[in-house]
Amino acid sequence: MDVDAAVFDVFGTMTDWRSSVTAGLADIGGRAGLDADWPAVADAWRRRYRPVLERVLSGELPWRPLDDLHRLMLDDVVAEHGLDDLGEAERDALVQAWHRLRPWPDAAAGLEMLHHTRVITATLSNGGVGLLAGLTKQAGLRFDCILSAELARSYKPDLRVYRMAAELLEVEPRRLLMVACHPDDLEAAAEAGLRTAYIPRPLEWGPDAERVDPPAGVDLVADDVIGLARALGATG
Amino acid sequence: MDVDAAVFDVFGTMTDWRSSVTAGLADIGGRAGLDADWPAVADAWRRRYRPVLERVLSGELPWRPLDDLHRLMLDDVVAEHGLDDLGEAERDALVQAWHRLRPWPDAAAGLEMLHHTRVITATLSNGGVGLLAGLTKQAGLRFDCILSAELARSYKPDLRVYRMAAELLEVEPRRLLMVACHPDDLEAAAEAGLRTAYIPRPLEWGPDAERVDPPAGVDLVADDVIGLARALGATG
CATH class of the missing domain: 1.10.150.240 (Putative phosphatase; domain 2)
Structure with a gap:
């Protein structure tokens, strides 16, 4: 992709x-x-x-x-x-x-792989900029940029949040990929014109949670962030 | 400090x-x-x-x-x-x-040292978010966060830019340090309530440029980013 x-x-x-x-x-x-x-x-x-x-x-x-x-x-x-x-x-x-949330085991390694590609990575979270800067630093999650719904004074899944990300990163929406484990996040991103990648997180709600299916029409499904990085051309 | x-x-x-x-x-x-x-x-x-x-x-x-x-x-x-x-x-x-500006030789190493302290680092530049995300990635400058005057729809030395940085990072202005080689940037940051660190860059305007003196009242003068990192408690 x-x-x-x-x-x-x-x-x-x-x-x-x-x-x-x-x-x-x-x-x-x-x-x-x-x-x-x-x-x-x-x-x-x-x-x-x-x-x-x-x-x-x-x-x-x-x-x-x-x-x-x-x-x-x-x-x-x-x-x-x-x-x-x-x-x-x-x-x-x-x-x-x-x-101070713990990262999933593949997250830091996958981001590090992506860091060595030409793809710019950023958070796009409902957490604030300060929260995200501290959380990612402490968790060892190396993003190239921190973006938050706070910068649009709104919250996902408001479409303005996704459009703001494309504007701030100076990329066309269709050259921007939203990565999430939540179908509603990806559906809204797609509606804003972004491409979408689904990563399942079957343990998000604990070991007994119901399985979440990838949303219809998603552009990419990856097992985890390492798989996503490979799909975007990273090696290692 | x-x-x-x-x-x-x-x-x-x-x-x-x-x-x-x-x-x-x-x-x-x-x-x-x-x-x-x-x-x-x-x-x-x-x-x-x-x-x-x-x-x-x-x-x-x-x-x-x-x-x-x-x-x-x-x-x-x-x-x-x-x-x-x-x-x-x-x-x-x-x-x-x-x-695609080249970093000064000490910049990447100093930022890496700071990354391993509890001090959150961010850009605060008149360049846009997209420019800064790409520039810092390409130059190997590891910041924990990208902040730009663009987020205040203004430019330094407008005091609102410095206050915005403190608000977004969720820190008191006096717990936030502005690092620059330009006296006017530091003077404005101090007026906004930030602490200030001066790093001389005698080659900024080439080998024949006039020497720039540290601004009066600056809180810290460091030789380069490595020296700054040490002054902020980094080791290495």
């Missing part, structure tokens, strides 16, 4: 948010003397994500940084799961868990 | 624009059968830079991408130097020379 740049979803596609956030909850919750089914709490937190973004995109909620939305969702999840003893500082620390 | 992030000027501080642009002029001009004092043409082009930015910042010219401004300036310089035989495609190719 001949493209000039590739932009990557981060939460889920490049990083294992579930095990990272579960570990953060177990750590901070445990130190607060609480016990819970922490993976279930992590899942409940993440499940509130899309409905909240939809409220922002519909105009019902004003745009605000993802950290603030994560905090709003967490307050609801905490109440639901009887974890009201978590204090302000602990809740803020939990929001920070989304800044 | 204790900071959370450092942002870097690129044209002059991290890259040797003069020898790179001179080589581009000599190559493209030579192939067009032209001869000129190419370093003098490069200098004349660069000297038009600040006056044109001032016209944009004063509102006299509307904001537009740096490539477009480079082209405007080039058309004037071409006329001045009797190089009118340069065609459209050649002029466009010359504007692209600013996308």
Whole structure:
């Protein structure tokens, strides 16, 4: 596939948010003397994500940084799961868990391979620029550029986010590849004129999750980021 | 010095624009059968830079991408130097020379040292995001993040550019270090509340250029990017 740049979803596609956030909850919750089914709490937190973004995109909620939305969702999840003893500082620390997500095992190696091709790589995430710069540095994910929906003061899957990425990278939308494990992200990218690559992340929602099928009409399916890099001409 | 992030000027501080642009002029001009004092043409082009930015910042010219401004300036310089035989495609190719500037010899090694500290590094340049992503990749300059004045639809030394960098990186301005070889860049950064580091680049305007003194009140003076990295706690 001949493209000039590739932009990557981060939460889920490049990083294992579930095990990272579960570990953060177990750590901070445990130190607060609480016990819970922490993976279930992590899942409940993440499940509130899309409905909240939809409220922002519909105009019902004003745009605000993802950290603030994560905090709003967490307050609801905490109440639901009887974890009201978590204090302000602990809740803020939990929001920070989304800044330190563990990469999937193939992500760093695949990006390094792509770095040595002519294809420019960038994040294209709903996380903020600061979150992404810190997360990718700590996780060893070498992107050539950090792009965030924050720069459009919106969130994916708003088409303006994908168009902004093409404009900022100075590439034609059809020379820009969106890489994600989430069909709705790829469908929106395709609607904005981008090419699309699907990477399955069967463990995103844990070992018992339902299988996600590649979206219809996707341009490329790769096993992981290393496979994607090879499909884009990388060697190694 | 204790900071959370450092942002870097690129044209002059991290890259040797003069020898790179001179080589581009000599190559493209030579192939067009032209001869000129190419370093003098490069200098004349660069000297038009600040006056044109001032016209944009004063509102006299509307904001537009740096490539477009480079082209405007080039058309004037071409006329001045009797190089009118340069065609459209050649002029466009010359504007692209600013996308492929050579790094100073210490720049890549210093950034690599900083990458292994907790200090987040980013560009903060008047070049656009696409230009910077391509330039830094090609030059082997490993930044954790790409920031451009384009994201504020302005140009340095507009104070909004420096404040935007602090906001996007989610750091207090006084925990953010601006690194540059240009006193006016550092003076504006200081006025915006940032800390400042001066790196001399005595060869920026060629071997016969006048010496530039560090600006008064600068927080740090380093010999080069390696020295800066050491001052920020990097080892190696």
